[in-house]
Amino acid sequence: MAKRLLPHLLLGFSAFLVLLPFAYQVSLSLTPPEALFGSPWPFHHPLTLENYRVVLEKLPMGRYTLNTFLFALGSALGQILLGLLAAYALVFRPPPWTGLFLGLFVLSMLVPFVVTYLPSYLLVARLGLLNTFPGLILPMLTAGYAAFLLRQHFLGFPREILEAAVVDGAGTRDLLFRILVPANLPTLLALFITLFIGAWNQFVWPLLVANRPDMYVLTVAVQRFAGGEGANAWGPLMAASVLATLPTLVLFLAFHRTILQTLMEGGVRG
Amino acid sequence: MRRVALGQGVRAGAGRRGNLGGLLLLVPGLFFLLLFVYWPLLYNLWLSLHEWNLVRPEAAFVGLANYQALLEDPAFWQTVRQSLLYMALAALGNFLVPLGLALLTLQVKSPWAERYQALLFAPTVAAVSVAALVWLYIYLPAAGPLAKVLGGLGLPAPSLLSDPDYALPAVALVANWKFLGFHYLIALAGLKALPREVLEAARVDGAEGLPFLRHVLLPLLFPTLLFLLLSALASALDYAFVPIDVMTQGGPFGHSTNLMYAVYQEAFRFFRAGVAAAQAVLLTLGLGVLILGQLFLLERRNRG
Numbered sequence: 001m002a003k004r005l006l007p008h009l010l011l012g013f014s015a016f017l018v019l020l021p022f023a024y025q026v027s028l029s030l031t032p033p034e035a036l037f038g039s040p041w042p043f044h045h046p047l048t049l050e051n052y053r054v055v056l057e058k059l060p061m062g063r064y065t066l067n068t069f070l071f072a073l074g075s076a077l078g079q080i081l082l083g084l085l086a087a088y089a090l091v092f093r094p095p096p097w098t099g100l101f102l103g104l105f106v107l108s109m110l111v112p113f114v115v116t117y118l119p120s121y122l123l124v125a126r127l128g129l130l131n132t133f134p135g136l137i138l139p140m141l142t143a144g145y146a147a148f149l150l151r152q153h154f155l156g157f158p159r160e161i162l163e164a165a166v167v168d169g170a171g172t173r174d175l176l177f178r179i180l181v182p183a184n185l186p187t188l189l190a191l192f193i194t195l196f197i198g199a200w201n202q203f204v205w206p207l208l209v210a211n212r213p214d215m216y217v218l219t220v221a222v223q224r225f226a227g228g229e230g231a232n233a234w235g236p237l238m239a240a241s242v243l244a245t246l247p248t249l250v251l252f253l254a255f256h257r258t259i260l261q262t263l264m265e266g267g268v269r270g
Numbered sequence: 271m272r273r274v275a276l277g278q279g280v281r282a283g284a285g286r287r288g289n290l291g292g293l294l295l296l297v298p299g300l301f302f303l304l305l306f307v308y309w310p311l312l313y314n315l316w317l318s319l320h321e322w323n324l325v326r327p328e329a330a331f332v333g334l335a336n337y338q339a340l341l342e343d344p345a346f347w348q349t350v351r352q353s354l355l356y357m358a359l360a361a362l363g364n365f366l367v368p369l370g371l372a373l374l375t376l377q378v379k380s381p382w383a384e385r386y387q388a389l390l391f392a393p394t395v396a397a398v399s400v401a402a403l404v405w406l407y408i409y410l411p412a413a414g415p416l417a418k419v420l421g422g423l424g425l426p427a428p429s430l431l432s433d434p435d436y437a438l439p440a441v442a443l444v445a446n447w448k449f450l451g452f453h454y455l456i457a458l459a460g461l462k463a464l465p466r467e468v469l470e471a472a473r474v475d476g477a478e479g480l481p482f483l484r485h486v487l488l489p490l491l492f493p494t495l496l497f498l499l500l501s502a503l504a505s506a507l508d509y510a511f512v513p514i515d516v517m518t519q520g521g522p523f524g525h526s527t528n529l530m531y532a533v534y535q536e537a538f539r540f541f542r543a544g545v546a547a548a549q550a551v552l553l554t555l556g557l558g559v560l561i562l563g564q565l566f567l568l569e570r571r572n573r574g
Contacts, residue, residue, distance in 0.1 A: 093292030
């Protein structure tokens with residue numbers, strides 16, 4: 001009995017510790033200022049929605065959310081599209097030096113972002129794309145991960161189906177969007193959500209290229225608020241941070257099964 | 271006739287027409303890769319040989335002077351030492367702990383296993399820049415929850431983020447917290463992919479405890495372990511970037527900085543593009559050696 005219970009105890013305690021910061025985040029966002037430092041434990045105070053009212057009055061959260069949404073959507077869709085084309089070519093129409101091209105995609109995942117930021121920033125600035133959505137999105141479209149993950153999944157796809165479709169007169173576009181996309185929909189959905197959440201949480205690149213207040217994304221807006229008006233105003237600051245985190249958390253809760261499964265499959269086959 | 275066209279189109283090692291078509295599909299992806307990953311690497315190399323900053327807005331060729339200045343700068347070596355220390359902390363937090371949690375999860379029956387997965391993975395979904403603000407509150411000297419809990423236990427509560435000895439581990443903890451779930455999932459996937467028959471056979475043969483771990487489990491797990499360690503180490507420097515930027519800006523006196531953050535500071539705070547690029551080149555070389563070394567290890571093992 002004790003042997004059966006021990007893993008539960010350890011895992012439960014780990015989960016508790018891991019989730020504790022979220023509890024503080026939510027609890028602080030609902031705490032009146034005078035009760036902030038009363039107890040070291042979350043949810044120990046009378047709760048209030050006042051902090052949310054303050055934030056929504058002071059910050060154009062709608063605008064920031066829209067900016068973030070467009071940025072994340074563009075980045076995720078762009079990477080998926082580029083990844084699909086590349087993975088299809090690598091698996092079903094391998095050109096000469098396929099290994100080299102695959103290597104370029106895989107190696108790109110290992111290049112630390114900070115190494116590429118200065119040159120990318122200079123390029124985007126020279127193109128006049130600072131504080132524009134193309135400037136934000138285009139450098140995110142290095143689809144190494146998308147191409148690699150989709151390639152792993154396409155490798156297991158039965159070729160005969162594609163060959164039969166070609167006999168029926170299907171072109172590349174049909175094979176890709178009428179057969180491979182529908183057949184791999186759960187993977188694509190999980191990949192999309194992963195990339196979307198990843199872009200939603202981007203901080204440094206948007207901080208560099210979108211520094212005009214009307215172009216802020218949520219992470220940058222929350223940070224600027226923390227460094228200015230929101231300094232030491234833990235309640236409103238955490239209310240803003242909850243609003244910034246909520247969309248990704250909802251997405252994860254809705255699709256966690258597909259996401260975890262796809263990530264694990266990619267990990268094993270990789 | 272269609273059959274021939276299809277062979278060219280769909281099969282591996284196809285004729286010229288299929289190959290060129292495939293190449294055409296690769297062009298868009300390669301375009302962005304070259305523009306925003308590989309060209310920047312080369313551009314860094316060029317930049318690192320020039321002096322270019324606010325004082326000297328025209329890039330002037332200075333040869334290896336930037337590198338020489340870096341290698342002679344004690345602050346650079348402090349950053350290197352801290353990067354190595356940080357990688358050790360990451361190995362602990364993003365390798366050993368996830369592995370342990372994954373092993374525990376295997377002991378648990380299905381619906382609970384999935385619940386623990388979702389819960390432990392949750393921080394991966396949060397923006398680390400936003401989460402770091404919560405950790406700032408947790409770390410607050412005297413008034414923060416950590417200080418209060420430690421105080422309640424009769425322990426001293428240092429001002430973690432402004433203490434040269436504690437700033438780096440405190441920042442590392444945030445990065446470890448954020449990325450633990452991802453590595454836990456990879457470890458779990460690796461464990462689940464182990465060939466059951468081999469494990470069963472070993473058990474039937476009476477392998478147990480430490481010998482079982484050493485002669486059966488570890489060799490089978492080796493590729494997963496290596497991948498996990500590679501991922502944890504190579505991304506470790508990256509992980510700490512945002513927590514450092516949000517929580518300490520590398521301080522106090524550079525005691526919580528790492529190479530990634532140093533590159534960023536040189537480029538975007540001090541506007542010394544040449545020095546930043548030289549640092550970036552050294553960093554790329556260092557990580558390259560690390561990654562190649564691990565791949566070499568894996569390759570040799572696969573052959574042996």
